[in-house]
Structure formats: C-alpha cells, structure tokens
Amino acid sequence: MGSSLPERQLHDRVVLVTGAGSGIGRAVAGLFLSEGARVVAFDRSPGSLSELSGLYPDAVVSVVGDVRDPGAHDEAVAAAIDCFGGLDVLVGNAGVFDGSVALEDMDAPTLRAGFAEILEVNVLGYLLAARAAAPQLRERRGSMVFTVSNAGFHAGSGGGVIYTASKHAVVGVVRQLAHEMAPDVRVNGVAPGGTITGLRVADALAGLAGRTLQFGDRADSESRLEAVTPLRLAAEPEDHAALYLLLAGDRAPAVTGEVIASDGGLGVRGLTYERRGEDGGGNA
Template identity: 35%
Template sequence: MPAKQSKSQKVALVTGAARGIGLATARLFIEEGWLVAALDRDADALQKAAADLGQAASAFVCDVSDPGAVDRTVADVLSRFGRIDALVNNAGVADFGPIEQTDFARWRRVMETNLDGVFLMSQAVTPALKDTKGALVNIASISGLRASTLRVAYGTSKAAVIQLTKQQAAELGEYGIRANCVCPGPVRTKLAMAVHTQDIIDAYHDAIPLNRYGTEREIAEVIVFLCSEKASYVTGQVIASDGGFESTGVGLPALRK
C-alpha cells in the first residue's frame, strides 16, 4: 500500500518509468522526498519497477500515444495524489533504419510516442501544473541536436520535442510553469551494451570529450534538478547531458593523449 501523503509533499509524474532513465529518475525523486506516479505501457515491467521503488511510487499503465488513455490516467493520478508538481516526458521508442526503408507506418510509430505522447501528456497535465506552478521536463536526445545516419524518424521526433519545449516555456511561463529539455548522449543502458559492438563503443569514446558513456543516474540528476526549486529561474533551456559529445562533432582519436 502506498505511503500516506503529507499535504506539502510534491508529486512527480514520470512516463516510461519501467526501466532505464525513467526508472532511475523515479528512484532519485523518491530519494529527494517526492512521491512518484510511474507510467509505462509495459504492465509487467512497470509492476516490477514499482515494487522495487517501494511505497512512495504508484504504478499507472498507460500508452502515452493514446489521447483517451492519457486523459483517464492523468485523472487517476490526480485522484490518487491530489496534485502534480512535475511531469517528466521520458517515454519513447527507438527505431533506427535507412531513410528509404522508413515507410510511413514506421515513421508514425516513432512520432506517435516520441512527439505526440509528449504533446498529449503535457496538455493533459498543464491544468494541474498551473495549480502548483510546476515543472515540465521533456527528454529529447543528442539525435535531436545533431544528425546521424539511420535516425530520420527518431532524430526528427527528438528535434521536434526540443522545439515543443521552447513553445511550452514561452506560453506557460506566465502561469509559473517552467519547461526544459534534456538531451542525453550515449548512455550505458543494458540495451545499449547488448547491441553496441566494441568498435561502436570505441568510436563513441573517441568522440566524447569525457571519454565514456553516461549513466542513467547521471541523466536523472539533471532531470530532478530541473524540477526542483534550485532551478526556479530556469526555463526554455535545452541541456545536453552528453559528456561533451554535441560540442565536438567528429572525434579524432589520433590527437588524444
């Protein structure tokens, strides 16, 4: 049974919370004294994650690309907690392939979660964020800041999320709502390590000034900071948490010490 909520206790709604960056973010919010509404469309993985997070988290199964499901779930979250102080739009899908092999159905599968889902969740939660003068944090990607092969749908969706964030900051600031965007670079997730060959790992290390992948926890630290009062005058910003990857372009391993 979820822990009893104090009237002043803040509530974060995190999408894509069953694994990876979303789960790490939910865990850090709880460490900081927040309650968490953890959303994901993978019911089994979500229940397992919620059990790991403990009483401060409540699980809500939701496909963020479904407008009806989003509205029902946000209503359920408000019924459970009575407030929402931060929305972290983390849910996303990664589908990489050549432009010529990306048919419209494949394009839409990426857009409906990565872009439509951010729009739908933000719109549904905005009235609650007005009440709390809360924060929006959208998770884009380094692929939204710089182009690379095989990412025509994914990279475009994340670039659109960056622009959506700026639109939200411009329009919602008068209500005290802050909107910011985090763009993770290469992150050492279980999935990435399962599919990245040693050649890929070496190439990333050569291109990243910090010479390593990031961790899920490091991305979560940036997200939770942006939702906190410590970032009370920060809005409309796009922060690449990427070890310097976006700033350097092509790595030159022969010039490294």
C-alpha cells in the same frame, strides 16, 4: 539563503514520469523518490513497473498504458490527484528509436509507418501528457521536463532521419510550451547522449534494424560509446538523472525553454577526434 531549502529537493511533490519502467525514466523516478517525491509511474510494460512499485509501495502508483492514448494520460493525472492530492511535475520521457535506418534504405510504406509510429510516441506522446497535466501544473506552479537527445541538435548522432526529426521536434515542443505555459509552469529538456539502455526500435522498423538500440552485447555497446565520446563515457541512465532533478525542483527558478545536454561532450567536438596525450597524436 540556501540553508532554508528543504534537505530533500522534491519533498511532498507529486511527479508523473512516462516510460518510468526502465532506462532513463526508471533512473529519474528512483532519484526523485529518494528526494521525497511521490511518483505516478506510467509505462506500457507492466512487468517493468512492478519492480519500482515493489520498492516504494507507499510512494509509487503504476499506470499501464500507451502514451499515444489520450485516455491513458487522463488516467495517470487522475491517479496523481486521487492517490497523492495533485500533480506538480511532468517528466515526458517514453520513446522509441528508429534503429539508425537511413532514408534510402526504407521503401515508402515503411517510411510512412515508421514516421507515424515514432512521431506519435516521441512527440505526440509528450504533447498528450502535457495537455493532460497542464491544469494541475498551472494550479500548483509546477514544471515539465522532457527527454530530448543529442539527436535533437545534431546529425549523425546515432539516430536515423526519423528519430532525429522526432527529437528536433521535441526541442520545438519545449520552447513553444515554455512560451505558452509561462508564467505558471517552467518547461525544459534534458538531451542525453548515447546511454546504456534497452531503448526499443519501433515495430515498423524492427525488420530493418533489429529490436533494440544495443545491437551487440553490453560490453560492445560500452566500448563503442567510449570510443566516440570526448569524455570517453558510456553513460548509464543514472548519469543524467540529476539534471532532471535540477529542472524539476525549485533550484533553477529562472530556467525555462532550455534543453541541457548530457552527452559526454559530443556536441562540442567538431572535426578532431584525437586529443593531446592520446594515441593518434595531438590536435592540429
């Protein structure tokens, strides 16, 4: 019966979140904490983690490191065991962007460097986290949730070819790990659409693309996202967090190998922008 479920969905669960310092990872960590979790917050930016650990001093442990470093993941899992007694959930989320740079705008050395940096952070970073967390998650029948993107399924979704390839690869990571980790661990993903964050462009491509996803100011980003999204939504990080909670907790026990889109309808639009009753006329 639903009434037998604990009120707080992650009561006493221990969760490791990569990229917990800002944006979507920060929102997920915050919701999980409010649902009773204890969180190992992993990020390469120490400043961003101090805000979270200041708010929840007894329930958050910070680990500063780079997701490309296998030793940093071992440290994060060891922190979960030492401070909270084990690990139940991995949220792989830390990522970098390619600034929407097109293939023909990169010379070969820039392409090679951008590919190495983005694939290592966005894909290898998830695999290293999963590998480090796997023994604990198997033992405690836990789950993994990875941040994908609408660029994991669609072209022209905001990313250039390197970012789009990296997020398509994450879909493969979710499916293959769901297969490998069954029956002990469920592995799923959430695919946000354009979201108001400070997502960074990879160092190798920053000279071509600028430093962050938002090229203008916040209002400019919001109006651009609202213009292209069927739900007319400029998503905030918090808008996606409930899906991570659903996949991480006990309420979707039959779901594994799936990626849930949270993209304001980008994935279903097809050719027509206009809708009935809006300026520009109805659908054809």
